[in-house]
Amino acid sequence: MNVFDAPGITAIGLLYEVHAALSTRFAAQFEEHKLSTVEFEVLTRLARSPQHQLRMTDLAAQTTLSTSGVTRVIDRMERDGLVTRRACPSDRRSSFAVITAAGLQRLNEVLPGHLRIIEEWFTGQLDPESLQALVGALRQVRDAVHPCATAGSDSKCDDETKEPEPAA
Amino acid sequence: MNVFDAPGITAIGLLYEVHAALSTRFAAQFEEHKLSTVEFEVLTRLARSPQHQLRMTDLAAQTTLSTSGVTRVIDRMERDGLVTRRACPSDRRSSFAVITAAGLQRLNEVLPGHLRIIEEWFTGQLDPESLQALVGALRQVRDAVHPCATAGSDSKCDDETKEPEPAA
DNA sequence: CAGCAACTATAGCCAGGTCAATATTCCCCG
DNA sequence: CGGGGAATATTGACCTGGCTATAGTTGCTG
Numbered sequence: 485m486n487v488f489d490a491p492g493i494t495a496i497g498l499l500y501e502v503h504a505a506l507s508t509r510f511a512a513q514f515e516e517h518k519l520s521t522v523e524f525e526v527l528t529r530l531a532r533s534p535q536h537q538l539r540m541t542d543l544a545a546q547t548t549l550s551t552s553g554v555t556r557v558i559d560r561m562e563r564d565g566l567v568t569r570r571a572c573p574s575d576r577r578s579s580f581a582v583i584t585a586a587g588l589q590r591l592n593e594v595l596p597g598h599l600r601i602i603e604e605w606f607t608g609q610l611d612p613e614s615l616q617a618l619v620g621a622l623r624q625v626r627d628a629v630h631p632c633a634t635a636g637s638d639s640k641c642d643d644e645t646k647e648p649e650p651a652a
Numbered sequence: 653m654n655v656f657d658a659p660g661i662t663a664i665g666l667l668y669e670v671h672a673a674l675s676t677r678f679a680a681q682f683e684e685h686k687l688s689t690v691e692f693e694v695l696t697r698l699a700r701s702p703q704h705q706l707r708m709t710d711l712a713a714q715t716t717l718s719t720s721g722v723t724r725v726i727d728r729m730e731r732d733g734l735v736t737r738r739a740c741p742s743d744r745r746s747s748f749a750v751i752t753a754a755g756l757q758r759l760n761e762v763l764p765g766h767l768r769i770i771e772e773w774f775t776g777q778l779d780p781e782s783l784q785a786l787v788g789a790l791r792q793v794r795d796a797v798h799p800c801a802t803a804g805s806d807s808k809c810d811d812e813t814k815e816p817e818p819a820a
Numbered sequence: 821c822a823g824c825a826a827c828t829a830t831a832g833c834c835a836g837g838t839c840a841a842t843a844t845t846c847c848c849c850g
Numbered sequence: 851c852g853g854g855g856a857a858t859a860t861t862g863a864c865c866t867g868g869c870t871a872t873a874g875t876t877g878c879t880g
Contacts, residue, residue, distance in 0.1 A: 836868105842862100
């Protein structure tokens, strides 16, 4: 009966555990600044984008959200003054989400603590070669498993520079 | 501005990416068998428990769910015939969730494919020493970060043999 | 043994997200 | 042109899970 002790299982279990621990730790800090995890991710995505703006669809593609999910998140964040909507001049179907000054400020309030947590809970726990090995192995898996080659994935996944998520 | 290229950030980004890829891949397979991720996890937890049963509270502790969450999941699964409720003879406050024959059968239908995915997407992509390094590094982080020592965590986290999650 | 605090499961309400349907706009091809 | 199909954002219906209140049960303690 103990299929449950297979080597892969324990490795994946660890992966899930670490992911869960980091997620909840991050979320706790975000909450101190009145942000949810997705809101933080939206802010970072916008902050690092060319004009501090991104089309709704692209934002959806860069996060784990669906397009309607993005609509609702942006609704909330607009209500809170963190972002604004802007009509796209070249394509009237599209609209941009733009990060506001308040949004940038909020992000700058959160980031230092975020980085500190990463240092404390993650990088600081590993000697450089362990970290290197970890990154190498993960990259290996990621590349092999890249959504494109498989069924069950509806993401476009063409060239899409899906950068490593900053945190969440 | 580019705080975003810090070494820890890319590592965590990778971790999140791999986790997301595996999760969606698993979920897709579960769905083929009309199961959600949490339902699969409940089935495995029950299947590997002494009498094929677990108190609601313990089930909550072993999963990512709250107790009310467990109540609802068990509601659904009982409706679908995968589990049953059983009164606890020694403590009338408690009740057990028991996996049924149908539940065991469903689990056995899902498991082979689940293991195959793990092999294909994960262990099969890594040479033994990479896998070993990965596990080592993750364990290092996990142990350092174990919920107990930190604020923001309300889990009891006393002795609780929180085994590595089988998959989800 | 009486009362009180802790524990257990559940129900109500809410936040947040997906899916399907819709309206608008764009683009391509006849 | 111009009509049909793809793309885009939004909305409504629904689902899921968390938090909190509630009711029942237990066991300790004075």
